[in-house]
Amino acid sequence: MAVYTDITDEELAALLADYDLGQAVSLKGVAEGIENSNFLLETEAGRFFLTIYERRVKAADLPFFLELLRWIAAHGFPSATPIADREGRILRSVRGKPCAIVSFLPGLAARRPTAAHCREAGAGLAALHLAAEGFPLTRANDLGQAAWAPMFASLELAAEALKPGLAKTISFDLEQLAARWPKDLPQGVIHADFFPDNVFFAQGKFAGAIDFYFACVDAFAYDIAVALNAWCFEPDGSFNITCARALVAGYESRRRLSDLERSALPILAHGAAIRFFLTRLHDWGATPAGALVRPKDPLEYERKLAVHRASPDLVLFGAPA
């Protein structure tokens, strides 16, 4: 949850004066998104989200994210669309920080996803991959496989402090992943953070996705691997094969996986678990006291890593035969 940057009523009025949205009726800081300051903004024209981008989002990446939102919305994917001001700008600034107003996306996140949610989420993820086809901008996955070893170099002590012996285990993981990481999978725009709290449902049906601030061009199947980690583990740490099967089947109801993609899922899921383990480990140490964000526990992903190491084929059972 996050509201790092406040905005005064005067600053808001000055910003809105450049839009055709009328005057502000209400503004609520919302506990959503951990990277930015988010406000639910009601104006005379309706409801919107005002996002103020904080340091972790690179300003140079914002055109990619915002144009992507515009593109996928125009191509039928339910997501928040950036609203342009009267001069056509979708990226503005407030208090020296970039900001944007996007449309309000209704829907409820599934706090405890069922297999039915996983099927819908999988179908939604495929719909996103298809809607983004042809999007002309590109952005490398700066948290992709090539980034993990350099990232870990500064986190070895933190890993060891978390659990003795863990640094060596992770180093071995990274070697294995580097040696076996698949390079020739079909690529395109992926969400790269397709977690349950970023996916909305309406009456049990997929209703859209938010938080595209890790979106990039990478293997489509890697996006599924991120989702398998995020949606298909039980609170006790066990992998829920029924949920995984439903997620992949939902995905394949919209976009068929090739044999190459399917057989890559175990190593991709192992890698995706490394990616979230590493960023959580980093945030665990780096979050300043008094921050309004409670860092997420890196051990949750350490436990998932153990499952991928011990039973790499588990996630394959999620794929229909």
Next chain:
Amino acid sequence: MAVYTDITDEELAALLADYDLGQAVSLKGVAEGIENSNFLLETEAGRFFLTIYERRVKAADLPFFLELLRWIAAHGFPSATPIADREGRILRSVRGKPCAIVSFLPGLAARRPTAAHCREAGAGLAALHLAAEGFPLTRANDLGQAAWAPMFASLELAAEALKPGLAKTISFDLEQLAARWPKDLPQGVIHADFFPDNVFFAQGKFAGAIDFYFACVDAFAYDIAVALNAWCFEPDGSFNITCARALVAGYESRRRLSDLERSALPILAHGAAIRFFLTRLHDWGATPAGALVRPKDPLEYERKLAVHRASPDLVLFGAPA
């Protein structure tokens, strides 16, 4: 900002099943109110606030707060009204904690109140005092003058740690306040926490108040004194007499102060500053690491106390001659 208790989509659906509000369309944890978990809830019937009451609010006090909201709304004061379920209950529970659904109150808080805001706020405060007239329930001010000395007994070390010599100064304040505290002022239901972030405006006009969880029966003029502290100090710590004058004049446009009330404002303002100093000092030490609330700086109120000590008549200049 605060969301202490999460609520799953299933728990929300189960709760809403007892109301005539249709199904949930969206739910956002909001950064508003520091005592409770607050969610902006949209259902098929419109927008509402769902509040889950946390430990700091005594369950026994909730009927007073919720019935008060219902009463003042019925008597023309713009505030969030509790919504009853099909059996007429306005107080429910979720995860073993009390909760309530109230109507959504539009409006924007003034982040940097001007004299015009202060005048409107003063008029709004008087309107609240008048709307609550005849409300049959009662609740003592458990953070009133009688509570300060016992409260301070456990905070002397914290005060001294904050600023050497401060414990003695506060002790002297408390003696003075106990000796001179006015007892015969007109009383009624007061808000007791009428701060700028609890007051909404629409196009510059008073549009309502929220967060009635300190409301109680006490002197009306004490509510003005709380507001003078909260609305009429500049960021540099100086007292803005223009704002104070506007606030009191706004109040008196709806409810005339007696001479006794007006002449009591300096000591009431001094006392109100003590009350917020003490609770902030308490929260400063008591907030657990990792809490999602940033405690408010007690030194802000220590500086206000210094103003009241040095120039007790300053707030009187706020009253029209």
